Amino acid sequence: MNFKLSGLLVVLLIAVVSGCSSTGDKQEGHVSIEDKGTTADGGAMTSGAAGSSSFSSYSLDDPNSPLSQRVIYFDYDSAEITLDGQELLVQHAGYLIANPGVHVTLEGSTDERGSREYNIALGDRRALSVQRVLELNGVASGQITVVSYGEEKPAAEGYSDAAWRLNRRVELLY
Amino acid sequence: MNKYYRLMLFVLSLAGGSSHAALTIEITQGIEGATPIAVVPFGWSGNGGPAPENIAAIITADLNRSGRFESLPDRDLIAHPTAGAQVQFQNWRMVKVDDLVIGKVTETADGNFTVQFELYDVFGGKQVAAATYPSSRADLRRVAHHISDVIYEKLTGQRGAFNTQIAYVTTSGTVKNKTYTLLVADSDGYHPQTILTSGQPLMSPSWSPDGRQIAYVSFENKTAEIYIQEVATGSRRKLASFKGINGAPAWSPDGGQLALTLSRDGNPEIYIMDVANAALRRLTNRAAIDTEPVWMPDGRSIVFTSDRGGSAQLYRIPTRGGKAERLTFEGKYNAGADISPDGRKIAMVHGTGGTYRIAVLDLQGGLLRVLTDGPMDESPSFSPNGSMVIYATRAGNREVLSAVSVDGRFRQRLSLQAGNVREPVWSPFGE
Numbered sequence: 001m002n003f004k005l006s007g008l009l010v011v012l013l014i015a016v017v018s019g020c021s022s023t024g025d026k027q028e029g030h031v032s033i034e035d036k037g038t039t040a041d042g043g044a045m046t047s048g049a050a051g052s053s054s055f056s057s058y059s060l061d062d063p064n065s066p067l068s069q070r071v072i073y074f075d076y077d078s079a080e081i082t083l084d085g086q087e088l089l090v091q092h093a094g095y096l097i098a099n100p101g102v103h104v105t106l107e108g109s110t111d112e113r114g115s116r117e118y119n120i121a122l123g124d125r126r127a128l129s130v131q132r133v134l135e136l137n138g139v140a141s142g143q144i145t146v147v148s149y150g151e152e153k154p155a156a157e158g159y160s161d162a163a164w165r166l167n168r169r170v171e172l173l174y
Numbered sequence: 175m176n177k178y179y180r181l182m183l184f185v186l187s188l189a190g191g192s193s194h195a196a197l198t199i200e201i202t203q204g205i206e207g208a209t210p211i212a213v214v215p216f217g218w219s220g221n222g223g224p225a226p227e228n229i230a231a232i233i234t235a236d237l238n239r240s241g242r243f244e245s246l247p248d249r250d251l252i253a254h255p256t257a258g259a260q261v262q263f264q265n266w267r268m269v270k271v272d273d274l275v276i277g278k279v280t281e282t283a284d285g286n287f288t289v290q291f292e293l294y295d296v297f298g299g300k301q302v303a304a305a306t307y308p309s310s311r312a313d314l315r316r317v318a319h320h321i322s323d324v325i326y327e328k329l330t331g332q333r334g335a336f337n338t339q340i341a342y343v344t345t346s347g348t349v350k351n352k353t354y355t356l357l358v359a360d361s362d363g364y365h366p367q368t369i370l371t372s373g374q375p376l377m378s379p380s381w382s383p384d385g386r387q388i389a390y391v392s393f394e395n396k397t398a399e400i401y402i403q404e405v406a407t408g409s410r411r412k413l414a415s416f417k418g419i420n421g422a423p424a425w426s427p428d429g430g431q432l433a434l435t436l437s438r439d440g441n442p443e444i445y446i447m448d449v450a451n452a453a454l455r456r457l458t459n460r461a462a463i464d465t466e467p468v469w470m471p472d473g474r475s476i477v478f479t480s481d482r483g484g485s486a487q488l489y490r491i492p493t494r495g496g497k498a499e500r501l502t503f504e505g506k507y508n509a510g511a512d513i514s515p516d517g518r519k520i521a522m523v524h525g526t527g528g529t530y531r532i533a534v535l536d537l538q539g540g541l542l543r544v545l546t547d548g549p550m551d552e553s554p555s556f557s558p559n560g561s562m563v564i565y566a567t568r569a570g571n572r573e574v575l576s577a578v579s580v581d582g583r584f585r586q587r588l589s590l591q592a593g594n595v596r597e598p599v600w601s602p603f604g605e
Contacts, residue, residue, distance in 0.1 A: 105396075112550065113525070113530055113550060114486070114507060114509060114510075114523060114525060114530060114552070115466065115479070115486075115509040115510030115523045115552050115553070116377055116378065116510070116552065116553065116597065117377075117378060117421050117422040117435065117465050117466045117479075117510070118463065118465055118466060118479050118486055118509045118510065120377075120398070120419055120421050120422075120435075120442075120465070121419065121421075121435070121437075121442040121463040121465045122463070124418065124419055124437055124442065125463070146418065147393075147396065147397050147398070148398070148419060149375060149393065150377075152375035152377060152393070153352075153375060154349060155349065156349065157349055157571070158571060159549075159550065159568060159571060
């Protein structure tokens with residue numbers, strides 16, 4: 001209950017932040033979001049690269065860009081997006097807003113436990129919650145397509161927690 | 175004898191020579207009290223060559239695979255009669271078999287065959303059944319399965335399900351480059367026929383009640399779509415391709431409608447579609463997951479999975495619409511239902527304590543019986559006579575199939591030589 005509530009607050013918070021950025025100066029808005037990313041991330045490489053270039057110059061092809069991270073991971077039996085996931089999605093939202101002609105497909109997946117069609121529904125729920133965050137951050141719904149593969153397209157195979165963790169995910173495909 | 179039987183991994187049938195995708199069946203758990211029976215190799219009189227099929231071996235494998243019979247090993251057969259007049263009942267009483275099957279195959283002038291069989295009650299010393307079947311070479315296995323059905327029904331009182339098929343999905347290749355194949359094979363794993371191959375997932379095969387068509391979900395266009403395909407000709411038709419989920423097709427008992435899951439209105443809900451004109455009616459309406467519909471045999475209600483109560487459980491709703499009634503209460507997770515042909519039992523994936531097993535709920539008594547030992551079993555499907563449940567399971571890192579008797583006492587494994595196999599669905603009875 002508490003966890004759910006705090007997750008919701010973060011969604012709203014990010015929505016507010018993104019709302020500010022889209023009304024204010026574009027550069028500034030992006031920079032403030034970027035700073036959030038750096039603090040949470042703590043990765044020297046990532047923050048250095050991000051700091052040296054403006055947000056709008058992020059390229060999908062740049063392996064140092066946050067946009068190179070295109071997978072959101074989930075807890076077991078959950079469609080809630082973690083803080084890290086929210087921050088990553090804000091970066092993607094910025095890119096999609098700056099490039100309204102770009103289209104993204106959200107592929108929702110689950111681990112292999114449980115029945116297959118139920119997992120299709122769970123994967124769909126995950127992809128829809130990613131869609132919701134992107135839209136709350138200002139992305140036009142016409143830029144987003146959602147598809148669930150349930151447990152049918154695992155990223156990792158094997159009967160293990162490690163494999164399952166990698167499979168509970170939404171992939172952003174540009 | 176029973177002990178030997180139970181402990182051995184008894185390889186009943188080997189994969190057919192030319193077919194790389196054939197399933198191999200092993201009995202992994204036998205039962206005490208199986209009826210001892212002797213099936214004598216059939217006589218052969220042909221125009222020169224060897225017998226085209228070993229009919230007795232097919233019947234032996236069928237009967238053993240049912241869990242109800244235990245065939246005398248070939249080396250213990252004390253005589254090889256091929257006609258009733260040659261049978262010495264006292265000899266068969268000595269080796270303690272209850273029943274005896276004999277027969278012969280004769281090649282006819284036109285290159286076809288005649289298969290004769292006789293079934294004897296050893297203790298009563300009398301004939302229980304006998305029949306003669308004309309057959310082409312291609313139909314000989316089917317005739318053998320039919321004889322197994324006759325024997326099974328005579329001796330158990332229940333209709334045999336040997337002359338049936340199973341549909342299943344196989345995968346091969348790597349995570350990045352996977353091939354998905356939908357196949358149909360005889361119930362003993364022989365004669366696998368590919369009906370669809372795709373580089374994208376295939377799932378949820380469902381037989382039409384006449385066994386002529388299969389509905390399934392294909393992602394070949396990078397989105398879920400439901401097709402129905404004629405098994406014999408391969409011709410197919412796209413039935414549902416709405417925005418979002420198009421899943422879990424299930425034929426109505428009269429074959430006129432499909433229940434399915436669509437999320438086109440924003441949330442996975444159960445719909446009923448008229449197969450002829452694609453007219454659509456929404457059955458459920460909840461801000462929860464509603465999916466995996468299956469029809470009760472009388473067509474009046476539909477059982478489905480929903481997490482409306484907080485976790486996945488089974489519910490039943492009248493086909494005309496109305497209030498859904500919760501059916502499962504034991505365990506945190508109950509999903510993926512299949513209903514026995516007599517409508518009395520529901521098989522399901524039963525998740526508790528991190529393991530997923532196949533359980534059967536008795537609808538009248540309310541008793542839930544766990545049939546398998548997990549840890550990750552799914553996709554249960556009843557045989558058309560209700561005696562067995564086939565399901566998907568794991569053997570190490572491989573996906574294989576298993577079948578278990580509804581009392582949980584007898585089990586067998588069906589696996590491929592290479593690759594994974596999943597989502598078995600037992601066909602209805604043939605005509």
